[in-house]
Amino acid sequence: MTFAAPPGTEPQTCSSCERSSVLGYFDRWGRCPACNPSAAGPPIGGVVYAFLLMGVALAPFGDLEPGGRLAALLAIWPLGLVNTVLHEATHALAARILGWRVHVVAIGAGTPLLQLRLGGTRLVLNGRLLATNGNCVALPEGTVPSRGAIALVTAAPLAAHGVAAAAALPSVSGDSFGGLLAALFAASNVLVLLWSAWPRDIPGRGATDGQTLLDLWRDPDAEIAKWRLAVVFWPYHKHQRDGKAEEALKSAEAVLAAEPRDELVAGSFAAAAHAGGRPERALPHLGAYTKVIERSRSRGLRKLPDRALAARGLFRGPEHEEYMRGSLLVALDRLDEVLTLSERGVAEAASEEARALWQGCVALSLLLAGKDLDRAEEAARWAYERLPWVAFVETAWGMARIERGGLEEGLAAFERARKVDATGGMGALHTAWTAVAHVRRGEREQARMLAESLRAPGVWPACLRRAERAVSGGC
Numbered sequence: 001m002t003f004a005a006p007p008g009t010e011p012q013t014c015s016s017c018e019r020s021s022v023l024g025y026f027d028r029w030g031r032c033p034a035c036n037p038s039a040a041g042p043p044i045g046g047v048v049y050a051f052l053l054m055g056v057a058l059a060p061f062g063d064l065e066p067g068g069r070l071a072a073l074l075a076i077w078p079l080g081l082v083n084t085v086l087h088e089a090t091h092a093l094a095a096r097i098l099g100w101r102v103h104v105v106a107i108g109a110g111t112p113l114l115q116l117r118l119g120g121t122r123l124v125l126n127g128r129l130l131a132t133n134g135n136c137v138a139l140p141e142g143t144v145p146s147r148g149a150i151a152l153v154t155a156a157p158l159a160a161h162g163v164a165a166a167a168a169l170p171s172v173s174g175d176s177f178g179g180l181l182a183a184l185f186a187a188s189n190v191l192v193l194l195w196s197a198w199p200r201d202i203p204g205r206g207a208t209d210g211q212t213l214l215d216l217w218r219d220p221d222a223e224i225a226k227w228r229l230a231v232v233f234w235p236y237h238k239h240q241r242d243g244k245a246e247e248a249l250k251s252a253e254a255v256l257a258a259e260p261r262d263e264l265v266a267g268s269f270a271a272a273a274h275a276g277g278r279p280e281r282a283l284p285h286l287g288a289y290t291k292v293i294e295r296s297r298s299r300g301l302r303k304l305p306d307r308a309l310a311a312r313g314l315f316r317g318p319e320h321e322e323y324m325r326g327s328l329l330v331a332l333d334r335l336d337e338v339l340t341l342s343e344r345g346v347a348e349a350a351s352e353e354a355r356a357l358w359q360g361c362v363a364l365s366l367l368l369a370g371k372d373l374d375r376a377e378e379a380a381r382w383a384y385e386r387l388p389w390v391a392f393v394e395t396a397w398g399m400a401r402i403e404r405g406g407l408e409e410g411l412a413a414f415e416r417a418r419k420v421d422a423t424g425g426m427g428a429l430h431t432a433w434t435a436v437a438h439v440r441r442g443e444r445e446q447a448r449m450l451a452e453s454l455r456a457p458g459v460w461p462a463c464l465r466r467a468e469r470a471v472s473g474g475c
């Protein structure tokens with residue numbers, strides 16, 4: 001599984017950004033993976049759904065006026081939305097009946113258009129409503145869900161669609177607008193039922209209800225384990241979004257206290273502590289942590305071929321665990337260990353792509369430690385010539401450029417990388433090295449403000465150190 005470019009291969013440049021790579025990951029329009037918006041694939045389900053329902057609306061049965069049929073056509077999309085609401089509301093209702101907490105009910109895809117808080121539940125209307133899909137996050141609180149409870153909450157909407165279709169059947173007729181609407185409603189419910197019951201994984205978005213039920217039947221322990229992870233992580237995630245970091249960790253700790261010998265719970269607690277900027281709390285559970293990392297990755301992602309993983313900048317299996325361990329060690333400021341781990345990664349990499357990612361890690365750990373700039377630059381360049389669309393690779397390259405005085409080039413790299421990943425760690429790197437660039441341009445005040453913003457809990461200590469050294473004239 002090596003995709004090494006033959007020696008002397010000419011780099012190819014993306015048709016819509018400045019990134020270029022010798023590994024040839026460009027689509028047929030010459031776009032790099034970061035510039036390819038349709039990476040998720042075409043919305044086949046939605047298109048099939050719309051065409052089948054149009055067929056029902058225009059089918060030659062009954063003697064309805066053409067105007068009535070046209071009105072029925074217009075009703076297809078709202079009916080799809082009604083069905084989505086019915087689906088997600090049934091998940092939520094079943095969860096409430098079991099005493100679970102409903103965290104989120106969302107309709108549509110894309111970014112939120114409208115948000116409403118109802119008790120502990122966030123109701124979200126997303127911007128891309130043409131895609132009539134939805135999402136419901138409901139979990140028991142502070143306890144591990146049983147197999148039966150998971151099955152009930154997962155299967156409830158499937159039953160609801162069946163009942164709704166059956167209830168509409170007696171009113172179906174081709175002679176009136178209402179009768180035709182009933183036919184559309186019944187057909188829509190049957191289609192959504194089949195679509196959610198069809199077992200499959202959606203890369204990056206988890207599994208369908210049918211897949212969850214199938215997993216629960218085939219391998220209940222593994223499936224329940226996934227839910228255990230969620231029970232720890234979700235309340236944590238919610239508190240953190242509300243800016244209550246301490247409370248977030250407390251909620252994760254409560255579950256850990258209730259299940260002290262559960263390795264998955266311990267590992268999830270470590271994940272929460274790491275993400276919450278308390279890496280020292282994660283450290284005692286490092287072993288459990290690396291074990292849950294691979295499990296918590298959705299199977300859809302695990303099944304992706306090597307090239308698709310590399311396009312997203314992801315390692316596979318054990319290499320991914322090592323990478324996560326490295327990021328925890330960066331948070332703990334144990335940079336020598338990170339360097340050793342990354343060098344081992346380079347030496348033992350399973351593919352050219354993995355080697356490029358590890359070279360990016362070598363560059364990052366050297367730059368953060370402020371050591372051996374020549375080697376850091378060489379490693380960053382090696383990685384950047386291959387996987388420039390991976391945020392941390394592009395960031396390492398930008399950092400190396402700024403250290404060398406290539407300020408414009410470095411800041412432009414940050415700008416592009418931010419569009420791919422703007423999370424905490426990446427953000428702190430951009431802030432620290434942007435401060436360095438400001439100092440080199442003589443803009444000391446801006447640099448000082450940026451350095452100041454890095455004095456926050458959870459920020460990688462090496463980022464603050466680099467910015468402060470620049471501001472105090474050590475540059």
Ligand SMILES: [Zn+2]
Nearest residue numbers: 014017032035
């Ligand atoms: Zn591009």
Ligand SMILES: [Zn+2]
Nearest residue numbers: 091157196209
């Ligand atoms: Zn569902």
